[in-house]
Amino acid sequence: MQNTRSRSWFEATAAWGRRHREPGWLLLPLRLFLGVTFSFAGLQKLANPDYLDPHSPASVAAQMRVFAHTSPIGRLVGLSAHAPTAVGLLIAFGELAVGLGTLLGLFQRIAALGGALLSLTFFLTVSWSTTPYYYGSDIVFAFAWLTMLGFGSQGVLTIDHWLREPTVAQAPRPGNRRPAALAGVDRRTAIRAGAAAALATGGALALGGVTAAIGRAEHGTAHAPAALGPGTTSPPARPQAHRPARPSSGRSTAGTVVGTTDEVPVGQARAFTDPATGSPAWMVHPSGETFVAFNATCTHAGCPVQFDSSGMQFVCxxxxxxxxxxxxxxxQGPPPAPLQPIAVRVVSGQLRVDG
Structure with a gap:
């Protein structure tokens, strides 16, 4: 009797071990990670008032204006920039729908396809200027979603499997066809699937609405970055002391001429190449006869920053x-340090830097 119980326990344990070597169980950690990450990314955008604020340099509208010039799909981005609020909401709720669908296992392959398309779009816009390319996370997300698209959830802890159970249980046995009954089962399954999708959609809209309301209620206490793709935040770094250049009466020819004062109106900036390093840089004319210059490389991941004249800011x-x-x-994070300043001299209307 004892041997029989031991054998049964051993067989059950072996069966459970074999089951957890199936693709659906092996991919479960990846599925949970993607689901949680995309759900959080969508909610983070909805909770951030700056995301849809067209006057904010960190808004989706401001980023679209930059991506229209830097992305290989710039024309498509330019068209989207005509309706930034609608497109921004579509991105946020799209991420939320993909994340929740993946977590719940509801229409898993459709959710994976949506995640792959979103990640590919983020790669061609948000991460396109990131060098080297492996510093950008969006390309990794794209390939992770392709894996989920190929294998699916395999029915592990999913609503999809629960919806299919009646069909599997009542399917006709070989030699015993019941097309009418089976059609009824299929109709019931379709109704249940539609009801589950409607419930999930309603839940996503309600969750997104509540998150947006909370975010606006807390506006002014904290600001999260409004990047299109998933990102991180860090406390702002302290500003570096930087001495602005003012006109000099001397005739010194030291340094390299990168422009003239007339080429940079007050409140504007002009891009140039730093002769000392060969890196992109910005010459800024903030006020009066004052000029400052900075390396244009973001201190976070090395992307070139863009100048926003409306707020006198650089936006990555x-x-x-x-x-x-x-x-x-x-x-505003995530950059860990200020932009590297470049010494500027103004001599006889010329803007000179070392190099």
Missing amino acids: PCHGGVYNARTGAVL
Whole structure:
């Protein structure tokens, strides 16, 4: 009797071990990670008032204006920029729908296809300027979603499997066809699937609405970066002391001429190449006869920052970092340090830098 119980326990344990070597169980950690990450990314956007604020340099509208010039699908981004609020909401709720669908196992392959398309779009816009390419996370997400698209959830802990159970249980046996009954089962399954999809959609809309309301209620206490793809935040760095250039009466020819004062109106900036390093840089004319210059490389992941004249700020298109264009200081994470300043001299109307 004891041997029989031991054998049964051993067989059950072996069966459970074989089951957990199936693809659905092996892919479960990846599925949970993707589901949680995309759900959080969608909710983070909805909770951030700056995301849909067209006047914010970290808004989806501002990022679209930058991506229209830097992305290989710039024309498509430019068309989307005509309706930034609608497109921004579509992205946020799309991420939320993909994340919840993946977590619940509801229409798993459709959710995976949506996740792959979103990640590919983020790669061609948000991460396109990231160098080297493996610093950008969106390309990794794209291939992870392709894996989920190929294998699916395999019926492990999913609503899809629960919806199919009646069909499997009542399917006709060989030689005993019941097309009418089976059609009824299929109709019931379709109704249940539609009801589950409607319930999930309603839940996503309600969750997104509540998150947006909470985010607006807390506006002013904290600001998260409004990058399109998933990102991280860090405390702003302290501004570096930087001495702005003013006109000199001397006739020194030291340094390299990168432009003239007339080429940079007050409140504007002009891109140039730093002759000392060969890196992209910005010359800024914040006020009066004052000129400052900064290396244009974001201190977070190396993306080139873009100048936003409406707020006198530099905005990183890759992960939503924002810098003060007057001082180079970090105004909004995730950059860990200010932009590198470049010494400027103004001589006889010429803008000169070392190099």
